[in-house]
Amino acid sequence: xxxxIVDLPAAEGPQPLQRxxxxxxxVGFRRSVVLVALALLWQIAxxxxxxxxxxPSFTQTAAALWDALLHENxxxxxxxxxxxxxxxxxxxxxxxxxxxxxxxANIFVREALLTLTAMFNPLPAIALLPLAMLxxxxxxxxxxxxxxxxxxxxxxxxxxxxxxxxxxxxxxVGRNYGLxxxxxxxYILIPSAMxxxxxxxxxxxxxxxxxxxxxxxxxxxxSSQGGLGWFIFRNRNELFTDKVFAxxxxxxxxxxVVEFGLFRALESATVRRWGxxx
Numbered sequence: 421x422x423x424x425i426v427d428l429p430a431a432e433g434p435q436p437l438q439r440x441x442x443x444x445x446x447v448g449f450r451r452s453v454v455l456v457a458l459a460l461l462w463q464i465a466x467x468x469x470x471x472x473x474x475x476p477s478f479t480q481t482a483a484a485l486w487d488a489l490l491h492e493n494x495x496x497x498x499x500x501x502x503x504x505x506x507x508x509x510x511x512x513x514x515x516x517x518x519x520x521x522x523x524x525a526n527i528f529v530r531e532a533l534l535t536l537t538a539m540f541n542p543l544p545a546i547a548l549l550p551l552a553m554l555x556x557x558x559x560x561x562x563x564x565x566x567x568x569x570x571x572x573x574x575x576x577x578x579x580x581x582x583x584x585x586x587x588x589x590x591x592x593v594g595r596n597y598g599l600x601x602x603x604x605x606x607y608i609l610i611p612s613a614m615x616x617x618x619x620x621x622x623x624x625x626x627x628x629x630x631x632x633x634x635x636x637x638x639x640x641x642x643s644s645q646g647g648l649g650w651f652i653f654r655n656r657n658e659l660f661t662d663k664v665f666a667x668x669x670x671x672x673x674x675x676x677v678v679e680f681g682l683f684r685a686l687e688s689a690t691v692r693r694w695g696x697x698x
Contacts, residue, residue, distance in 0.1 A: 451680070508628060652667035
């Protein structure tokens with residue numbers, strides 16, 4: 421009796437990793453098409469307007485952006501803005517984590533957090549800028565104050581909601597394995613709440629970025645210094661509309677890099693890898 425080798429049919433269709441790569445490439449292609457279409461519409465609208473002072477074209481803005489990077493302080497302004505933003509962002513995240521941790525452990529702190537969130541989350545951070553200038557003067561501290569306010573409450577609310585939404589089955593699994601304290605939080609609560617945590621990070625980043633640019637516009641008026649917001653304000657006063665648009669494009673590009681670069685990488689390393697988000 422001889423052994424026979426049976427050829428099994430090859431698996432049809434792409435494997436899961438290949439499907440993810442194919443999907444990623446297709447998503448990137450579609451987004452590129454959207455960006456190109458927007459650039460074309462912008463160029464057509466500018467050509468029809470025929471008034472660079474009101475609406476510079478896409479090509480004029482691109483040239484102004486390149487010139488500002490090479491010969492003006494646009495790169496320095498961007499770095500200065502990002503440094504201030506990261507300080508306020510990280511401080512807010514640290515405070516939010518402490519508040520949420522205490523809220524999970526104590527019902528009184530929980531009610532206090534929910535009450536404070538309901539009070540301050542709808543309050544625009546830029547509305548606190550006059551008070552910040554009165555309390556801390558014209559400087560980085562005032563900017564950090566309004567940034568902390570813009571990030572703290574939405575991130576704390578999203579994180580707390582994520583922890584509260586952890587399925588009971590996940591909690592039971594952790595208890596059955598004898599997980600307690602930090603191990604229970606690290607292995608059960610955080611992975612289950614990670615989609616809400618990442619959502620809070622995104623919302624906090626968007627609020628902080630908008631607040632910073634608006635605050636720098638005001639600080640530019642007051643103290644003749646600032647980052648990217650001041651760059652936009654100064655060129656608006658000098659009627660360099662193409663450079664104003666170049667500053668706005670810089671804001672958008674940084675937002676795209678953070679959203680589709682950093683946060684997408686974080687999602688791929690966590691919730692997509694764990695299968696909790698498609």
